Amino acid sequence: MDIRHLQYFAEVAKQMSFTKAASTLHVSQPSLSKTVKQLETELGVPLFYRSKVLQLTDAGEAVLANAIQVLDAFHNLTAELDDITNVKKGKIRIGIPPITGAAFFSKIIRYYRDKYPEVDILLSEVGSKMIKQGVEDGSLDFGLVCNLPVESSQFHTLKVVDDPLMLLVHTDTSTAAKEIVHLGELQDEPFILYREDFTLHDRIIEECRAAGFQPNIVCHSSHRDFMMEMVEAKVGVALLPSQIAREAADKNIAVLPLSHPNLRLELGLVWKKNKYLAFSAREFISMSRDYVKETVRLS
Secondary structure (H helix, E strand, O other), X not given: OOHHHHHHXXXXXXXXXXXXXXXXXXXXXXXXXXXXXXXXHHHOOOOEEEOOOEEEOHHHHHHHHHHHHHHHHHHHHHHHHHHHHOOOOEEEEEEEOOOOHHHHHHHHHHHHHHHOOOEEEEEEEOOHHHHHXXXXXXXXXXXXXXXOOOOOOOEEEEEEEEEEEEEEEEOOOOHHHOOOEOHHHHOOOEEEEEOOOOHHHHHHHHHHHHOOOXXXXXXXXXXXXXXXXXXXOOOOEEEEEHHHHXXXXXXXXXXXXXXXXOOEEEEEEEEEOOOOOOHHHHHHHHHHHHHHHHHHHHO
């Protein structure tokens, strides 16, 4: 048995699919199946029920729990050795939400890249739910997630953004003439909302329900430009963070404040507790803290 056997087995267990795991690992499916079979032979137990739906056996569950610990320890060891031998190089893997991440996070990344140009920053654009999963399973070093706080037992958190959501409506509507809008006034409006894997999707629905109505969602999207185009086409209304909503100023869109104080975008940088962080990652945290302090000082 070597580390590769555990990596391959853990990825199949994560995906619950040999085909998807092979694609993620960039190996052929026969090679992956052979490696997992070798592990089963060495351990003397089957790790999967290979029926129409792949499932872990009881032995597979036990092996997976221990494999994760071994892989975490191996990651920590390689990161520490890299830290010792290659202080100002390396890579950082960060998950950011597509609609909001780049708008708020690009300055921090540029700030870091100016000081450490040889560190590769690998960005993945996915929803907050998948970002937290990626940080937890180690496929991401950091994540930018919405709606704080996150689970404090698993993650360290640094709040980097606190921005109110604004209402976007077409200028040719009665709502556009208002100075401020109460959420309950939107009960008859069609909504253009974030995709279901975005934390703000659930948050907006919860606040609408608290205001006494179930929102009529006619469109989901992960692209803010598309959401604005839908508003301009009179398909519906949208709720976007104020810094992003300003981009609609030159369109036939009115951007209005909401009276609802709980509808805010809170973005936090999260990283896993009890995980070794290389110098490049520790510096990223330190510089993010400095950037937040400077932003607060100037606001």
